[in-house]
Amino acid sequence: TYAVPGFAEIARQRVDPPPRWVFGTEGGVFLHTHQEDLCRIERWQVNSPAEVVANLPLHGDINFDYMGRWVAYVLGDEGSDVYLKSLVDPTIPVRHLHTHNEPISSIVLHPELEWIAVGDEPSSTITLWALDGETGGPIKTLDASSPYNFSTDRSGKRIIGNDQVDGLPIVSVWDLGLPDGAAPLVLISRV
Numbered sequence: 001t002y003a004v005p006g007f008a009e010i011a012r013q014r015v016d017p018p019p020r021w022v023f024g025t026e027g028g029v030f031l032h033t034h035q036e037d038l039c040r041i042e043r044w045q046v047n048s049p050a051e052v053v054a055n056l057p058l059h060g061d062i063n064f065d066y067m068g069r070w071v072a073y074v075l076g077d078e079g080s081d082v083y084l085k086s087l088v089d090p091t092i093p094v095r096h097l098h099t100h101n102e103p104i105s106s107i108v109l110h111p112e113l114e115w116i117a118v119g120d121e122p123s124s125t126i127t128l129w130a131l132d133g134e135t136g137g138p139i140k141t142l143d144a145s146s147p148y149n150f151s152t153d154r155s156g157k158r159i160i161g162n163d164q165v166d167g168l169p170i171v172s173v174w175d176l177g178l179p180d181g182a183a184p185l186v187l188i189s190r191v
Contacts, residue, residue: 027068027087034058041071043087053087060104066111066154072097079103082116084131098129105148110156115139117159119150126150126159128176142174142184 023030028045039058042050060074069088075081080100086092102120109116115128127138142159150161161172172184
């Protein structure tokens with residue numbers, strides 16, 4: 001772990017096999033390991049050993065809120081169901097958030113759990129679904145050439161997608177305050 005700015009090392013943790021994916025939050029660094037149909041989630045806080053905080057059934061993507069209190073994950077035979085689990089209170093039951101019409105390629109949680117963004121490859125869209133119990137349609141639909149690699153800013157007011165066009169990396173930024181169908185700001189690297 002490194003301090004920003006300056007990039008001075010502030011902590012180091014040995015991670016034995018198997019490989020783990022890393023997701024940083026305000027509540028610590030989460031390491032998650034996928035083995036067959038199980039995802040083991042460990043929380044690592046500076047100067048402490050990693051501790052297992054959840055073992056989840058898994059068939060697809062996983063995403064954490066910025067504070068490290070919640071994890072959303074994709075499950076189901078078709079990889080089309082999204083669930084939410086507390087990482088701080090094991091007595092809170094797992095909550096089913098959404099069933100999608102297509103297999104889900106990626107998910108992102110709003111920083112304050114207002115919505116879940118769901119990407120699916122067949123339709124090349126990212127849809128935002130309210131988490132307040134409303135069962136109607138999506139609150140926003142974004143056309144995305146790559147519904148795999150996207151995130152939100154800390155305010156939850158923008159979706160940021162990464163892709164490539166003709167071998168060049170691009171970043172698309174959707175302002176969620178604009179009407180449906182508004183084109184994203186596209187940044188293209190010529191390097």
